[in-house]
Amino acid sequence: MRILIPLVGSRGDVQPGVALGLELERRGHDVMIGAPPNFVDFVARAGLTARQFGPDVHALYSSPEGQRALAAGSTFKLMSMVSKQMSEYADRMDDELIDISKGAEMIVCTTFSEDRSAIVSEALGIPMVTLHTYPCRKNSLYAPPGSVPANWTVPGVFNRVAWSAIERLRTVVFGKYLNNLRGKLDLPRSWASTESTLAGRNVPELQMYDPAFVPGLAQEWGSSRPMVGFLWLPQSARAAIGESAEDHAEVLQWVDGGTPPIFFGFGSMPILDFGSVLGMIEHICDRTGERALVSVGGAHLDPALRNTSDNVKVVDTLAHDLVFPHCRAAVHHGGIGTLFESLRAGLPTLVCSVSFDQPVWGHQVEKLGVGAHVPFTKLRADTLGSGIDTILDPQMRLRAEAFGARLQATGDGVPRVCDIVEKTAAR
Structure with a gap:
């Protein structure tokens, strides 16, 4: 047919x-x-x-x-x-x-x-x-x-x-x-x-x-x-498009070289000032002692901005299903594909929704007790920091892991x- x-x-x-x-x-x-x-x-x-x-x-x-x-x-x-x-x-x-x-x-x-x-x-x-x-x-x-x-x-x-x-x-x-x-x-x-x-x-x-x-x-x-x-997407297709574990060796080596990082993925977020956002992330890492893996999603980024601290690594796009199991939590726009991957990996997730269905999914992760939600229009240093504090709560991690096991079972x-x-x- x-x-x-x-x-x-x-x-x-x-x-x-x-x-x-x-x-x-x-x-x-x-x-x-x-x-x-x-x-x-x-x-x-x-x-x-x-x-x-x-x-x-x-x-x-x-x-x-x-x-x-x-x-x-x-x-x-x-x-x-x-x-x-x-x-x-x-x-x-x-x-x-x-x-x-x-x-x-x-x-x-x-x-x-x-x-x-x-x-x-x-x-x-x-x-x-x-x-x-x-x-x-x-x-x-x-x-x-x-x-x-x-x-x-x-x-x-x-x-x-x-x-x-x-x-x-x-x-x-x-x-x-x-x-x-x-x-x-x-x-x-x-x-x-x-x-x-x-x-x-x-x-x-x-x-x-x-x-x-x-x-x-x-x-x-x-x-x-x-x-x-x-x-x-089957692993054979992942390999064919250049998203195998070998293609991610350098990123995975950094991820596994310390405590599990928080993933930040901007996806379709209209980030007009990447320098300011990266500064917020570095400040949060300094305050909490966490590490951050930041994916800019293929957006143009001044090469100078990639020179971050030892606790922050900036990359372009990457295969979520390979990297998320090595992370501690996730912050992203709440697109359903990315949201599925972060929750399937058992990661408490902060959704920074832009529009369309993303606010719905942001509200749902809050309602289900597996994450937090900050609309992109309200994203500032204090709201981002508060949201991250919420998803790092040990009880939320347990709920997210249980929810991820349910998704895996489906x-x-x-x-x-x-x-x-x-x-x-x-x-």
Whole structure:
């Protein structure tokens, strides 16, 4: 079977699709990955066929406009920015998806590619499965990201009404672009929401996160939206993309040369002054006697800033699953992929959320007692120091280790997703 997996977003969005594609190919299927231009080589090195699809989101977030929107911490400002990018890229994105879908017999898409994928699968008359990286459908337990402060407790009916409003807003904002695609494929115009369209077609909506992260949601949704757990990238693929233990020998040697360090990963955080942030980290290390491993995530950094104290090491990107087991705690933006890796390793985690679903996950680590949360807009020396003091508490470490053991027990979600994909194709 020829399966198309169109992926949009950052590495956290692309990597699970690669893990899935590798297992589907192992089972004998022919897989095509649609990937943003900055990840085509990544996919190819992992061993899959890749074609360009969608914009370079990293370039958007790294732009002055993107950095301002991220620093504001507003989901609505970010949605406006993404909408503007879509208006500039929409026709090209349509044409890329139409091109790479030629000959496809099934589409397996993700949260950020499901709108267009639903239209293409309808036009081709082929089955579809969608994968969600956070709770993005109507429910009574969790409000839409950005609709209310994450730590507010609101009635279930409010959450359901808010989700309906958000879905309608998405349809209004993006509907004209989606109808342009429908026109290119000779389909009639439609203003139905993607949620209602997929429900009407009985498309499986798989949740790529562990039910332990969202207590009660699996019970509310039942079998209609199964939680399959996280999708793990196999070690063979890690080695192929240059993330083996040998590739990390120098970093691991430093990590193991002293007490386990605190990991700091900036990810998509709009750090405009790395020198100031590194100064805060060094001050905290001096105060607490801790060591710090700082990943700047590929961002440009003045070489002079890499000359830190003996207790602080600055690196670019690294493989979290290799390094986290050697660390004591983690501080990062709260993207679900990084959050899974830090908690799977049993690390108490401080989430410095920027926007989208990150404040939700930040609140959840606090609520579950396995971490702390400081919104990026409130990140200062005192709030960062207080958050680190919280996650270094021995009792929190015990709770995080127990939570990590639970995630380990759930295991890799890739085989579960593949089973559902094959079952759906056979219907």
